[in-house]
Amino acid sequence: MGQRTFRTVAWLAGVVSVAGVGTLVNAEDLASLPADQLDWVAWGSDRPAGEVCQGHYVMPDYLLAPAAEAGHVRGQSDTATYGSEGQTELNGRVILRQGEQQLQASQATLANDRSKVDLQGPITYRQPGVLVRGDQGEFGLNNQAADVQRAYFVFHQARLRGNAQRLERLNDGQYRILSGSFTTCEPQSRLWTLNGHNVVINRAAGYGTATHSTLRFYDVPVFYWPWVRFPIDDRRLTGMLYPSVGYSNSNGFDYLQPIYLNLAPNYDATLYPRYMARRGLVMGGQFRYLFDTDRGTIDGNYLNSDKGGSRDDSNYELLRQKKRWYINFQHDGSFNARTTYQLRYGAASDGNYFEDFGSTFAEQNTDNLERRAQIDYQGDVWHLQARARGYQVMDFPVKDKDKPFYELPSLSANASWHQPSGTYEEWNSNVTNFTRDVRWNNSGIDPTEAVTGARLNLAPAIGYRRAPSWGFFEPRAQMYLTQYQLDWKQAGNRDWDKSPGRAVPVLSVDSGLVFERPTHLFGSDWRQTLEPRLYYAYVPHRDQDNLPTFDTDYLSPSWSQLWTPFRFNGIDRIGDVNKLSYGVSSRFLEDATGRERFTASIGQSRYFEDRKVTDNDPSKNFNDPKSDYWYMNHRKNSPAIGQLTWNINDRYRVRYANFFDTERGQTERNEVYLHYQHPAGRIFNLGYRWQVKDFDPSGDLDDRLGYNREEYDTSFALKVNGPFSVVGRYLYDHTNDRSLEALAGVQYNDCCYAVEVAWRVYRDDNDTTNTIADDELKRGIFLRFMLKGLGGLGNKPETYYQQAIEGYDPVLFQ
DSSP, rough: OOOSOOOTTTTTGGGGOOOOSSSSOOOOOOHHHHHHHHTTTEEOOOOOOTTTTSSSEEEOOOOOOSSSSSSOOOOOOEEEEEEETTTEEEEEEEEEEEEEEEEEEEEEEEEETTSSEEEEEEEEEEETTTEEEEEEEEESSSSEEEEEEEEEEEEEETTEEEEEEEEEEEETEEEEEEEEEEEEEOOOOOEEEEEEEEEEEEEETEEEEEEEEEEEEETTTEEEEEEEEESSSSOOEEEEEOEEEHHHHHHTTEEEEEEEEETTTTEEEEOOOETTTTTTEEEEEEEEESSSSEEEEEEEEEEESSOOOEEEEEEEHHHTTTOOEEEEEEEEEEESSSSSEEEEEESSSSSSHHHHHHHSGGGOOEEEEEEEEEEEEEEEEEEEEEEEEEEEOOOOSGGGSOOEEEEEEEEEEEEEETTTEEEEEEEEEEEEEEEESOOTTTSSOOOGGGGEEEEEEOOOOEOOOOOOOOOOEEEEEEEEEEEEEEOOOOOTTTSOOOOOEEEEEEEEEEEEEEEEEEEEEOOOOOOOOEEEEEOOOOOOOOOOSSSSSSSSSEEESSSGGGGOOEEEEEEOOOOEEEEEEEEEEEEEEEETTOOOOEEEEEEEEEEEEOOOOOOOOOGGTTOOOOOOHHHHHHOOOOOOEEEEEOSSSSSEEEEEEEEEEEETTTEEEEEEEEEEETTTEEEEEEEEEETTTOOOOOSSSGGGGOOOOEEEEEEEEEETTTTTEEEEEEEEETTEEEEEEEEEEEEEEOOOEEEEEEEEEEOOOTTTTTTTTTTTEEEEEEEEETTTEEEEEEEOOOHHHHHHSSSSSSTTTO
């Protein structure tokens, strides 16, 4: 749950600190030491992949072995004498070691009680991961106190270095730095430093404070803090987090300033005041909590009166002067190892909320907000579940026909038993009560969706599976027994049966063989497989026209649908089918490594009967022989599906898929992708997609493609010239001769700092895929700036990069 407010010299607390008396010059007046005197070693051929620094800090070996007894000091010098007061004076090349601490100086004076040692410089102090150099100093041998003047320090693991006029440990265990500075830049670079005249480090509390501190770029002050508190470890501190800035044509200038509140070890809060020039001031916040078996978050934002955004936005007048808000609650917990529960509640003022106020590219694409209360019991045989669930669809304006059904409640009891012989049995059962918040007299609601009520479904199954290395065989029989208790809402369906029922058997036999042979191709040994597959499914027709469609839709055509008896997801429609699916796959595997280099598959289904069960969507014209959906239910064969994946080598990969209508002699869907990825940070993707209108029957009229779509998609991520990297994507709609998305990002990332600018222009379809008439062009730009070891400004667009650019890895491009 840790959040950082101002990450600075967190590692200095373990060594020394700075205090001062008398007249001191500024830390920036201290001349920089050469890199080799700061333990800096340039990378050679051993430079790790993705390393952004030109070198690293390496602690050399100790010059002396430790003393035989713990706590004792072992020393070495050119000469040694005793003073008049019993002190020991060492001169020349002085080396002292106590445990893991080592001191070097040209002169050292040990007190007669051996409690401390005074050193004259140049002096060097070491302990694991720490280096301090200075002109002179005093070190305690009993309490490890230290006082170094005109000091230079390095903390190897943190890559942090700095200098100070004086470092001193105080009597209460705190450390003080007077007139000091630090940076994570490489030696000889002063791109940025944080300078403080009075810095106190409290290791016990986990934070430091500084007065009169400045952030400097190339020694030019750019920011001043009269007083600031910052963490020195992973413990959380109350304070301001770094802001986010951006610009879009809808919101104008966008500035968000998080404020973190560390309320207790197991809960905290963050306030999110946000100013958008074309929207107004949004107040937001997040509360997080963590207990032994439970955790959760509460998020929310509120804008009292929206300025409406850009006047070019289609919803400007609808949203202008409206209250805009959002709330989201998430909780996960458990009663014991087998019983868990989840709570979700999300709501927004309108369906356009995330398009207008999403702070990242990915957040702007939010489709719905879930509302769910669920409890699960997972036993060895039984899985029991009780839940209440619903969604808010993020469409604007949301139509009644698009509002989902709520499950209030849904109860499930499922079990499975497996015998050593390969026989298995299943028990699947569910009862759900469905409600819906709509105006029932709205003519836009389909008759089968103008209903509320309860549904009981029992689906026992029995099967047998045998899967030796040379193939598999699985016959399966399942019975769907469904009973409804309904309340039809429209005049056209009120005389429909209020207690309909249905019993549908689902029978299938799946089988396949695996043949292998060794072969020699292209100078290498391979193992080739030939894997024919045969699948038969039979589901008799049962009239379901007057059954509701609470949670059911068509399955999208795919390779996997060849090998399933179902044409719909959900329970309300069990589509009739009598088909034989046949296909064959072949794989080429490297004999030495077992890696799969090439896979090709081809398959098709042959229908022995027309399909009669539909989802009763009147927009699909199932009874019109000229309709593509009528043809879908009367065609004798499914599309012939061919697909292949070719891993040409470790860097190139090709994917191809084709759905071909053998009866009409036309391609219904075609896609090909070329992917190139170099381990040094070079990614290129080229893609092509073609899909005919009405190929995918899932969704309602607004969600289905209303034209033949042909698209070209290209994207890349490229490291250029060391610290520079660029990313981009261009998605082009060839059918309508327009750009769907243009994305460009530039990043500079080295050992010292990182800066990134991301720009995006995209088409917002206003939740209507079937037409382009209401599409809008939107633009946005995001900035991220980070000082390594200090903090950053801006949001990371990396989540969206991973969605838009295949193969993108934030670690490789950090």
